[in-house]
Amino acid sequence: MFRDGYSIFETVGTLNFLFGTIWAPAASVPSYGIAALIIGTILVTLGAMVFAVPLSLGCAIYISELASPRVKNILKPATELLAGIPSVVYGFFGMIVLSNFIRVAFNIPSGQTWLAGSILLGIMALPTIISVSEDAISSVPREYREGSLATGATRWQTISRVIVPAALSGIAAAVILGIGRAIGETMAVIMVTGNAAIIPNPIWNVLSSVRTLTGTLGIEMGDVPIGSEHYHALFGVAVVLLLITLIINLSAVAILSHLSDGKTAGRSRRPWLDIPALAPVREKLRPYSGTILIALIALLSLTIGLWEGAIVIILAAVIWHYGRERLSRHSIERVAFGCVVAAAVIVLAILAIILGYIIINGLPAISWDFLTQSPTNLGRGGGIFPAIVGTLYLVAGAILIALPLGVGAAVYLVEYTREGRITKVIRTGVDLLNGTPSIVFGLFGFAFLVIFLNVGVSLIAGMITLALMVLPTVIRTTEEALKNIPQSLREGSLALGATKWQTIKNVVLPPAVPGIVTGAILSIGRAAGETAPIMFTAVVFSTRFLPTSLFQPVMALPYHLFILSTNVPGSSANKYGTALVLLMLVVAFYAVAILIRNHYAKKARG
């Protein structure tokens, strides 16, 4: 990838490439400046986080702390379902409903905007942030909760002062994973942001059209001559994208390890803050640290010219400061719980709206013929049978490759190696792979498998690409599951004279199965719904026949839906139908897998 991307830095010059604001590869004098793309990516991602972080934190707190077991049993699968909705379905929904809504609400010519992209990406990042931070909050030991309540703290005080701080590293990881999800997203972004390679003017104009790095790759990679300057420029974009995600992930890893250090060693481990000369200043400033932070944020928004924003922030801070003294802690608790419940309700409502919309519009299109016929007239007529089969083949192949590899790697990491430099490197590598945008996997599959190994656009190339993409998920979830098995169980088995492998097989793996299955669920869902990795490696838009060997290209549902909704006007019934089938397929995977997991979970409890 670096090899293919290098030459653009040479021809255009690094500075021009990074900071040039004009991206016009098709012009008579091509120009390759990606600053607008980078800013577009950052803005869309930031917007998505502003939207997603409060909602998902509220929802996670609700699920783990407030919900009754029954509500919890509905909400948790619901958020997992939200994660399972393929990105191209989100894009489809965003294109038809969300951007229309924005167009009408703000009375602008096109609703395909930064705002639409951010909201949609926010929705897509919700399940990741919710489930990871919910796990983190739930795994805070019960003792902390009891200890806090026993001092006479209210439940909200317990949550906000003990539980959330104790889960902070997990929550930070959740947010970073969410950012990674948002930055790496391709299909949905292409479909709703308008894709004009401009910097919004003024910079906070959320109604401007933007184009992201991933979007550029997704749009232009398909029809660029291999080996041309433009081709290399796209790989240059991919390299930049990869570097951005690398930096995000590395800083995440650094934050996490710092946090876990801090847990055991306390504050004195932060030498750069312990400059003795500054100590008295720091002591004095400490009570005002909140005020200073708010002032900084306000100043920041002032400098970019957003004075309305600055006023709002300061007003909110003042109200908060004085309101807090007036309100009793019981009323604060009521307000806080109200917000938390509202967050959970909003998340559920989003899910219901998306599902409901697609089901209501898609159901009339579904018929036996639709499911069993090949498409005709560029997908406007006929059915989607080859696409269904193609998707099933791709997913089955990917999981067959990824599951043994991933579980094996995780068992090796947890059971057979001592914690040290090597495991740390491997683990960091897996994390980085996990944060890599799916379009980059697609590009890699294209450059390495399709072109370099010359297997062509084929089923096998798609399977391998998808397998690589889901591998980190499998490894990480398996690893987590194995780590949660108490050491005493292993020791108990070894003390009976069992060999290491017997111990792993009979004592360690069985209780870890629910965790491994959860990893497989997430992987299957991702693999089935992904478009970006397969669009250059495995799929064609239209074929009347099923593949007869691994080296033929296939049709796939997500790609079919993408082309129908962006390139084929007048295919509306089949569009909704395809979206519904894709959705149902993924939901079916999820439902089966969740059932399996719950079954095992019950068995493990006895």
Add this chain to the structure above:
Amino acid sequence: MSDSTVIATKNLNLWYNEKHALQDITMEIEKKKTTALIGPSGCGKSTLLRCFNRMNDLISHVKITGELLLDKEDMLCNGMDVVALRKRVGMVFQRPNPFPKSIYENVAYGPRVHGISDRKVLDEIVERSLRHAALWEEVRDRLNDSALGLSGGQQQRLCIARTLAVEPEVILMDEPCSALDPIATAKIENLIEMLKEYYTVIIVTHNMQQAARVSDYTGFMYLGKLIEFDKTTTIFEHPKEDLTENYITGRFG
């Protein structure tokens, strides 16, 4: 009920789902004395203890009937402010459970949640509580270190300091020494001896010598019933019930 009674129960019954875990418990706990609850595992002594600050509320499917009074105030009525109740009845748990914060923040936690934010006042409370918990000399130079770096016994004394910082009337201790070595245990026992001067202590313990050493009153529980409740010397020297005698002499079965 005399004036020196701080907690009184009358025909207290508790069910976990179908299980009748506490049956007709009637007892009065005297102010500024140490009361021990002993009995075999699963007899309900921890459950009873957790009634006294309504910690059982955290467990679903619990049903309680009967009377439970704190200073003649009904603890079980619906309008009872559980949070205010727990401020008056503090608790120390079986395993030390300091929060993953600094030593200082652990002790300051209670006062903070009750609305004290003046740094000077907090400093005073922290020092006084740590002194009362006999931990001050050991940690005075590292108040900003993480509490998780302390030894098990120190952590448990820190948890006691955390409880004292709220200035409760009653301190519940649920087998506070079961995770500690004999030296740390001895320190906690001395501490309980000193606390008696200011607080009412109710302690659940598996260790009969401990009950005999630290308590003024002892209750013996068996299968959810309070078999016998009397002065500790009476229970250990002249028990009225055969069951009690069998248990404390180790002839049980």
